[in-house]
Amino acid sequence: MGKFVINGGRTLSGKVKIGGAKNSALKLIAASILSDGKITLRNVPGIEDVNIMIEVLKTLGAGVDADPENKIIEINPENINNYEAPYELVRKMRASILVAGPLLSKFGSVKVAIPGGDNIGSRQIDLHLKGFEDMGAKYSIEHGYINCRVNSNKAGARLYGAMVNLDFPSRGATENIMMAGCLADGQTVINNVAREPEIVDLANFLNSMGADVQRAGTDCIVINGVKNLKGTDYEVMPDSIEAGTFITAAGLCGSGVEIENARWRSLETFYFKLKEIGVNISIIDENNIKVDSPQKAYKPINVSTLPYPGFPTDLQPIITVLLSIVPGVSIVTENVFENRFMYVDELNRMGANIKIDGHHAVIKGVGKLSGAPVRSFDVRAGAAMVLAGLTAEGFTEVSDIYHIQRGYEDFEKKLFSLGADIKKMS
Ligand code: EPU
Numbered sequence: 001m002g003k004f005v006i007n008g009g010r011t012l013s014g015k016v017k018i019g020g021a022k023n024s025a026l027k028l029i030a031a032s033i034l035s036d037g038k039i040t041l042r043n044v045p046g047i048e049d050v051n052i053m054i055e056v057l058k059t060l061g062a063g064v065d066a067d068p069e070n071k072i073i074e075i076n077p078e079n080i081n082n083y084e085a086p087y088e089l090v091r092k093m094r095a096s097i098l099v100a101g102p103l104l105s106k107f108g109s110v111k112v113a114i115p116g117g118d119n120i121g122s123r124q125i126d127l128h129l130k131g132f133e134d135m136g137a138k139y140s141i142e143h144g145y146i147n148c149r150v151n152s153n154k155a156g157a158r159l160y161g162a163m164v165n166l167d168f169p170s171r172g173a174t175e176n177i178m179m180a181g182c183l184a185d186g187q188t189v190i191n192n193v194a195r196e197p198e199i200v201d202l203a204n205f206l207n208s209m210g211a212d213v214q215r216a217g218t219d220c221i222v223i224n225g226v227k228n229l230k231g232t233d234y235e236v237m238p239d240s241i242e243a244g245t246f247i248t249a250a251g252l253c254g255s256g257v258e259i260e261n262a263r264w265r266s267l268e269t270f271y272f273k274l275k276e277i278g279v280n281i282s283i284i285d286e287n288n289i290k291v292d293s294p295q296k297a298y299k300p301i302n303v304s305t306l307p308y309p310g311f312p313t314d315l316q317p318i319i320t321v322l323l324s325i326v327p328g329v330s331i332v333t334e335n336v337f338e339n340r341f342m343y344v345d346e347l348n349r350m351g352a353n354i355k356i357d358g359h360h361a362v363i364k365g366v367g368k369l370s371g372a373p374v375r376s377f378d379v380r381a382g383a384a385m386v387l388a389g390l391t392a393e394g395f396t397e398v399s400d401i402y403h404i405q406r407g408y409e410d411f412e413k414k415l416f417s418l419g420a421d422i423k424k425m426s
Pocket of ligand 1 (some may be wrong): 020026095121122123124125126127128129168169170171172173187194313314336337338379380407
């Protein structure tokens with residue numbers, strides 16, 4: 001399984017470069033199914049989830065060549081002849097269901113394992129399915145799989161454009177329906193959509209293949225279906241959650257840390273929350289952020305997670321670690337996932353004083369954590385445990401680090417290069 005062993009209390013300094021965004025790269029790989037020609041993706045992060053998405057595409061029959069050293073992958077979707085995303089892969093990574101929209105749009109048929117819940121929540125896919133239905137698909141659920149196809153007996157029949165209203169601005173549903181609309185007949189309008197920068201990245205990628213996707217980044221996306229899509233060469237945007245993680249690490253124990261490829265505009269709410277705490281964070285330019293030693297004592301604050309442009313749920317465990325050592329009472333409210341405080345018991349084992357009350361965490365800042373053996377529960381909670389270890393007194397062992405490796409490229413190497421005392425052990 002592997003673990004990180006951290007000797008806490010070191011000061012971090014120097015430069016760290018943020019990699020490509022996990023939550024964009026996965027969708028761009030899935031969206032490549034829609035193309036008739038070769039896709040080249042650049043700045044693809046070397047993480048486990050990307051490897052799983054590559055496996056999914058290969059299972060469908062796509063050719064995929066990865067050049068991890070240069071962070072490039074080439075996808076040839078020409079030979080896709082299987083429309084099933086199997087349980088073995090979907091259970092490893094629920095984002096595998098993002099192949100449903102492209103397969104349905106291009107081939108009129110998809111069979112995908114139902115992902116089920118995980119360590120952060122129950123994670124329904126009802127909104128994805130409702131969108132497909134609105135666009136003329138019908139589905140049935142059998143033996144843990146969803147079989148979905150265009151509801152027409154005509155050979156080569158496609159989905160049709162429709163007005164789709166999402167009850168909640170789900171990112172996955174927005175992405176799946178947006179991709180489904182690309183090769184549909186006519187215009188699809190999706191209301192109350194997710195607005196994350198990764199949604200805009202996906203729309204830009206689709207448009208570079210010849211799609212007609214408009215207004216991504218607003219709460220209503222309009223897609224005019226086209227007959228086919230061509231190959232493209234595209235660079236994945238930088239990962240804002242990785243950037244937020246390193247900014248917080250620097251806020252915890254840094255002195256002069258420059259975070260390159262951190263686009264503060266993708267992180268605006270987080271950025272201002274850190275300033276409110278008193279983190280000495282400054283914008284160098286659109287793509288670079290600097291964190292210096294604190295000028296005064298940090299203050300407790302309240303944080304509520306919300307879909308973008310609200311405070312990102314993925315940075316909730318990360319900011320909780322910082323607040324756990326800030327004297328006074330902070331309240332963190334989780335509004336996106338019902339089960340995203342599982343890591344709190346681990347943090348309390350390191351001396352934090354956090355009580356969970358429904359979807360609120362009431363944090364009494366303790367000034368200092370102490371090293372302990374702790375587990376990772378998911379990718380962000382795992383990274384949060386590492387941050388706790390960096391600031392704690394003594395040794396912290398973070399186990400189950402495969403969760404962290406799913407989403408952070410070279411996490412320990414990057415922290416080591418900033419001066420952290422962190423080792424990976426098998
Ligand atoms: N939801 C429904 N029905 C649906 C879809 C979603 O009820 O059909 C609910 C979910 O149960 C959840 C909420 O809506 O409570 C948000 O889910 P959403 O669909 O927005 O999330 P997602 O697309 O499954 C992505 C990221 C997550 C990130 C969330 C929220 C990827 C691969 N995953 O998940 O990232 O937390 O959006 O921003 O893009 C991570 O990177 O660690 C991670 C978990």
